Amino acid sequence: MTYQNFSLNQLQDIDAAHHLHPFTDHKDLRGAGSRMITRADGPFIYDSEGKQILDGMAGLWCVNVGYGRHELAEAAYEQMKELPYYNSFFRCTTPTPVLLSKKLAEVAPAHINQVFYGSSGSEANDTALRLVRHYWALEGKPEKNIIISRHNAYHGSTVAGTSLGGMSAMQSQLGGAVPNIVHVMMPYAFELAEPGESDHDFGIRAAKAIEDAILEAGPENVAAFIGEPIMGAGGVKIPPASYWPEVQRICRKYDVLLMLDEVITGYGRTGAWFAAQSMGIEPDTITTAKALTSGYQPLSALLVGDRIASALVEKGGEFFHGYTYSGHPVACAVALANLEIIEKEGLIERVRDETGPYFNKALKERIEGHPIVGEVRSFGLMGAIEIVKDKESRARFPDEGTAAVAVRDHAIANGMMLRATGDTMILSPPLIWTRETIDLAIERIAKALDLAERDLRK
Numbered sequence: 001m002t003y004q005n006f007s008l009n010q011l012q013d014i015d016a017a018h019h020l021h022p023f024t025d026h027k028d029l030r031g032a033g034s035r036m037i038t039r040a041d042g043p044f045i046y047d048s049e050g051k052q053i054l055d056g057m058a059g060l061w062c063v064n065v066g067y068g069r070h071e072l073a074e075a076a077y078e079q080m081k082e083l084p085y086y087n088s089f090f091r092c093t094t095p096t097p098v099l100l101s102k103k104l105a106e107v108a109p110a111h112i113n114q115v116f117y118g119s120s121g122s123e124a125n126d127t128a129l130r131l132v133r134h135y136w137a138l139e140g141k142p143e144k145n146i147i148i149s150r151h152n153a154y155h156g157s158t159v160a161g162t163s164l165g166g167m168s169a170m171q172s173q174l175g176g177a178v179p180n181i182v183h184v185m186m187p188y189a190f191e192l193a194e195p196g197e198s199d200h201d202f203g204i205r206a207a208k209a210i211e212d213a214i215l216e217a218g219p220e221n222v223a224a225f226i227g228e229p230i231m232g233a234g235g236v237k238i239p240p241a242s243y244w245p246e247v248q249r250i251c252r253k254y255d256v257l258l259m260l261d262e263v264i265t266g267y268g269r270t271g272a273w274f275a276a277q278s279m280g281i282e283p284d285t286i287t288t289a290k291a292l293t294s295g296y297q298p299l300s301a302l303l304v305g306d307r308i309a310s311a312l313v314e315k316g317g318e319f320f321h322g323y324t325y326s327g328h329p330v331a332c333a334v335a336l337a338n339l340e341i342i343e344k345e346g347l348i349e350r351v352r353d354e355t356g357p358y359f360n361k362a363l364k365e366r367i368e369g370h371p372i373v374g375e376v377r378s379f380g381l382m383g384a385i386e387i388v389k390d391k392e393s394r395a396r397f398p399d400e401g402t403a404a405v406a407v408r409d410h411a412i413a414n415g416m417m418l419r420a421t422g423d424t425m426i427l428s429p430p431l432i433w434t435r436e437t438i439d440l441a442i443e444r445i446a447k448a449l450d451l452a453e454r455d456l457r458k
């Protein structure tokens, strides 16, 4: 059965009859019908009408090597023929997760040498939560189990991911979060800095909120702090340079583990393998997924630092946790081939030295001056555009989110896929973008801003 035998309308009807989409208002979807993406190549996706759209989001922050990579399809095909599946429970393993673990230990910060696999970022964060609590129990301190996170953080959609995350709408449907998780302010200067407060001082104040939470709970009860180096789904919120060094200092001072969620920032997006390296952070765990396979296969890897890993080995005792697909041989084969492409094509260096700086300059010079833009910011190939009604006061348009959705809809109609989160436009393109691709994107975004402004000021 191939989908080509069905018309777009037929596929939309079947979709409406049988398919519940993630993060979707289904009443709304039934009215509008879904957008059908049928193929993709390089930086472009194509819908069922053949319309070409430049993908400013790399799918969902994941397709770092771009679309149409036959090497990845071949890696999967060869592995499926040889050994499509076997597990890594009960003292077994298969070759590809072994080799991938070695590769990940090579590219991760020096003190990180062990890997635990899952199929999604959410699963990896579930593992991380359980692992840090298990660590403190092994150390004879089971009461040290509170995890500090941040408002508006995104750590996935499972019960553990939602509990760790700080999205109030998600939490409101949880009906009971995992206990002992507390949330503090985010390092979001655009909205939270006091008038006249420098970026540096704001970063220190946002880090101090973590120290305050540790002291309130009692350091002897706090297991870890978890954070995205740059908050992604929350709106590409880039902390001031003062923030992470201060967070690191505070965690060390109170012997609190530092967990980084690099599901978005991992594998080149910030111009290094991991944001930990771009920002000089030394975490105890790094959660990764998405670009580990560039989205060609579902796979996540929790990178585990030596401190936790040695406790597992030295103290022993089973860690009662794992998934059928932990270390899936096909997903790991695709990850190995994907990391090889990233290395062979110098994509990380390109982001660091060329396209990252060019992207930032293009946003600053050609987008920030727009009358409905309050701020642009970027780090590597991750960017945000704040939509405002009034540049000076930074007042937003009425009905939160409406303005950004207007920009997004005009952008998509003009062949540019980007995402709206609240009143922030976000961008996270494939790392294969060149200066020319960036120019094309900027041109299309500028046009969408003009058209949205015309509608919004009516």
Ligand code: PMP
Pocket: 119, 120, 121, 122, 123, 125, 154, 155, 156, 157, 161, 228, 232, 233, 261, 262, 263, 264, 289, 290
């Ligand atoms: N952590 C972060 C920082 C994410 O951005 C995401 C997904 N957007 C996740 C975790 C969850 O990953 P998944 O959707 O693969 O479960």
